[in-house]
Amino acid sequence: MPARGGLWMLSRGHFSKINFRPTLITMEITKIPNKILAKKMEKVAVDDIKSGLYKGLISDMRTAMVENNGVGLAANQVGKDLRIFVVDKKLAEENNVPDAFINPEITEYSKESDEMEEGCLSVPDYWAQIKRAKKIKIKFIDENGTKQKIKAKGFLARVFQHETDHLNGLTIKERTAEVRLRTDLLSNK
Numbered sequence: 001m002p003a004r005g006g007l008w009m010l011s012r013g014h015f016s017k018i019n020f021r022p023t024l025i026t027m028e029i030t031k032i033p034n035k036i037l038a039k040k041m042e043k044v045a046v047d048d049i050k051s052g053l054y055k056g057l058i059s060d061m062r063t064a065m066v067e068n069n070g071v072g073l074a075a076n077q078v079g080k081d082l083r084i085f086v087v088d089k090k091l092a093e094e095n096n097v098p099d100a101f102i103n104p105e106i107t108e109y110s111k112e113s114d115e116m117e118e119g120c121l122s123v124p125d126y127w128a129q130i131k132r133a134k135k136i137k138i139k140f141i142d143e144n145g146t147k148q149k150i151k152a153k154g155f156l157a158r159v160f161q162h163e164t165d166h167l168n169g170l171t172i173k174e175r176t177a178e179v180r181l182r183t184d185l186l187s188n189k
């Protein structure tokens with residue numbers, strides 16, 4: 001998801017230095033209605049993670065995310081049917097979590113939620129208020145092949161939910177439609 005507006009401004013500072021670099025696009029970002037964005041991504045094998053098979057891809061995804069001013073990027077956003085996402089390095093460091101997530105699954109959502117404007121590199125020129133859980137728990141495998149389970153809250157929890165949505169074939173377009181549908185149902189009562 002790209003950084004922009006409102007609380008998204010918080011993440012903007014991360015990119016101020018990077019933006020002075022010459023831009024070199026190495027991977028093309030898939031855009032809707034590309035079918036890979038509507039598909040649930042396949043889990044990868046732990047042995048392949050341990051053998052370093054995905055190191056190159058993860059590195060290229062980090063580069064593509066930075067080049068496109070994103071705070072997160074899922075593998076299907078670069079056309080790969082793999083259950084992997086990366087998040088902004090500084091955001092990860094601030095929260096003391098890894099920046100690459102393999103086979104992630106959100107295992108718990110808080111009942112408490114909030115709304116924030118989100119954008120997405122795969123959904124150009126579209127911004128919407130998206131309701132998300134304030135806190136989550138996520139299990140995943142790290143780049144070294146180690147299973148981990150962590151808690152996240154606030155902006156980090158939102159990014160994890162946005163990127164996990166991608167790996168489940170959902171974009172902010174579907175999330176917005178869902179909110180609209182709920183609102184319509186309520187107004188019909």
Ligand SMILES: [Zn+2]
Binds near residue numbers: 001121122
């Ligand atoms: Zn996105």
